[in-house]
Amino acid sequence: MSRKQIHLAAHFPGVNNTTVWSDPAAGSHIEFSSFAHFARTAERGKFDFLFLAEGLRLREQNGLIYDLDVVGRPDTFTVLAALAAVTERLGLTGTINSTFNEPYEVARQFASLDHLSDGRSAWNVVTSWDAFTGENFRRGGYLPQDERYLRARNFLEATWELFDSWRGDEIVADKETGVFLRDPHAGTFARQDEHFDIAGRFNVPRPPQGRPVIFQAGDSEEGREFAASSADAIFSRYATLAEGRAFYADVKGRLARYGRTRDELLILPAATFVLADTDAEAAELAHHVRRQQVSGQTAIKFAEQLWNRDLSGYDPDGPLPEIDPLVGENTIARGRASVRMYRDPLATAREWRERAAQKKLSLRExxxxxxxRQTFVGSPATVAESINDLVQADASDGFILVPHITPGGLDPFVDRVVPLLQERGVFRADYAGTTLRDHLGLSQPRAAS
Structure with a gap:
């Protein structure tokens, strides 16, 4: 039986507590040199793609800007277009919101990026759920979850019609006159549905890939169904064997109802890693990294998101609050954390107290x-074996790696783990194609007639 080939990608982690900011090697998250170093390292490792997340508004907590967001993030398309000029094969994936953008604008940006990169663009389609983010846009407010995914599906289909409005053969040369003849209908489109009523002429020729590769990140029932119907890859939060296999089987099992085969949708969990010469040294380093990632102040911020209260007066190195969380709308945080992360805050608080008492843990601990979320911890050989075991067991098709040091944290993985995967014959020694669809083993979609 042939072994599955592993897909690897790299996530520039953005603004959060994943990055160990106190490490002297931690660099800027806004200077282009950081993005260029990270991308070149990923390409040196023959990774499929680089991934950028996107936030449309800084989070707030207790009425103040959430401190881990202050540095912000440059515009996704600007960064990816610049990276297209300093890389040759690496895929370029950006997160673009379907709730507050418009199909024509997004299609034009992705078609342009695909041309500039010779077919390496990908779009992570996301939705927004809160009015707080919507305040930055003329069309504010928010949509219920089922409505968000309906708009996302309509949005995606509209962009496909725009890409397909240029079939690629509209411009031909008249040999006798030397005049270029154009199909008078090239680029024309019309779309009318529950969310869009647009018509006109698309002004960017069909992209090299036909359409950008489509990613999706939702884990809800609606998100899984959306991925099965429309996406080329889905990000997964499950990087363990049991949970990974269950998610893999569930999502892959939905493809047939849309006339798709199992190899037409890749499942790629995000994964962190800590490397050292031995497993014991890696475990010790991993413990140190976690304490750097969760300072006392950060621990209080996380606890407030469960308790829905101001806990700034509590000692992070002391016991957990004895008071119960405030149930209902989350008023302590606005933005990405404004939707309650815990379905039953009271039960979660009881569980946390019991665990803390049993293990004698402080609030921070x-x-x-x-x-x-330290997925892979160990020597290079241990990490390579763990990754391969999970992929071969159908717990994933590969992983999107998130280092804790930016931009240089990916280098040790590329230098020490990738060669071991190549020796096993489960990861490419070089790129076989030029486009991201080539790297992912995806066929190019045909243009609609």
């Missing part, structure tokens, strides 16, 4: 434990 408890937060470190419950928010930990």
């Amino acid at each position: 408890l937060i470190i434990e419950v928010t930990g």
Whole structure:
């Protein structure tokens, strides 16, 4: 039986507590040199793509800008277009919102990026759920979850019609006159549905890939169904064997009802890693990294998101609050954390208190434990084996790696783990194609007639 080939990508982690800001090697998250170093490292490792997240508004907590967001993030399309000039094969994936943007604008930006990069663009389609973010836009407010995904599906289909409005053969040369003849209908489009009523002429020729590769990140029932119907890859939060296999089987099992095969949708969990010469040294380093990622102040911020209260007067190195969380609308945080992360805050608080009492954990130590996401910890050989085992067991098709040091944190993985995967014959030694669809093993979609 042939072994599956592993897909690897790299996530520039953005503004959050994943990055160990106190490390002297931590660099800027806004200077282009950071993005260029990160992208060149990923390409040196023959990764499929680089991924950028996107936030449309700074989060707030207790009425103040959430401190881990202050540095912000440059515009996604600007960064990816610049990276297209300093890379040759690496895919360029950006998160673009379907709730507050418009199909014509987004299609034009992705078609342009695909041309500039010779077919390496990808779009992570996301929705927004809160009116707080919507205040930055003329069309504010928010949509219910089912309505958000309906708009996203209509939005995506509208962009496909725009890409397909140029079939690629509209411009031909008349040999006798030397005049270029154009199909008078090239670029014309019309779309009318529950959310859009647009018609006109698209002014960018069909992209090299036909359409950008489509990614989706939702884990809800609506998100999984949207991915099965429309996406080329789905980000997963499940990087363990049991949970990963369950998610993999569920999402892949939905494809047939849309006339799709299992190899037409890739499942790629995000994954962190900590490397050292030995497993024991890596475990010690991982513990140190987690304490750097969750300072006392950060622990209080995380706890407030569960308790829905101001906990600034509590000692992070002391016990958990004895008071119960405030149930209902989250008023302590606005933005990405404004939707309650815990379905039953009272039950979660009881569980946290019991765990803290049993293990004699302080509030900070408890937060470190419950928010930990260190997926791969060990020597290069251990990490390579763990990654391969999960992929071969159909817990994923590969991983999107998130280093804790930016921009240089990806280098040790590329230098020490990638060669071991190549020796196993489960990861490419070089790029076989030129486009992102080539890297991912995806066929180019045909233009609509």
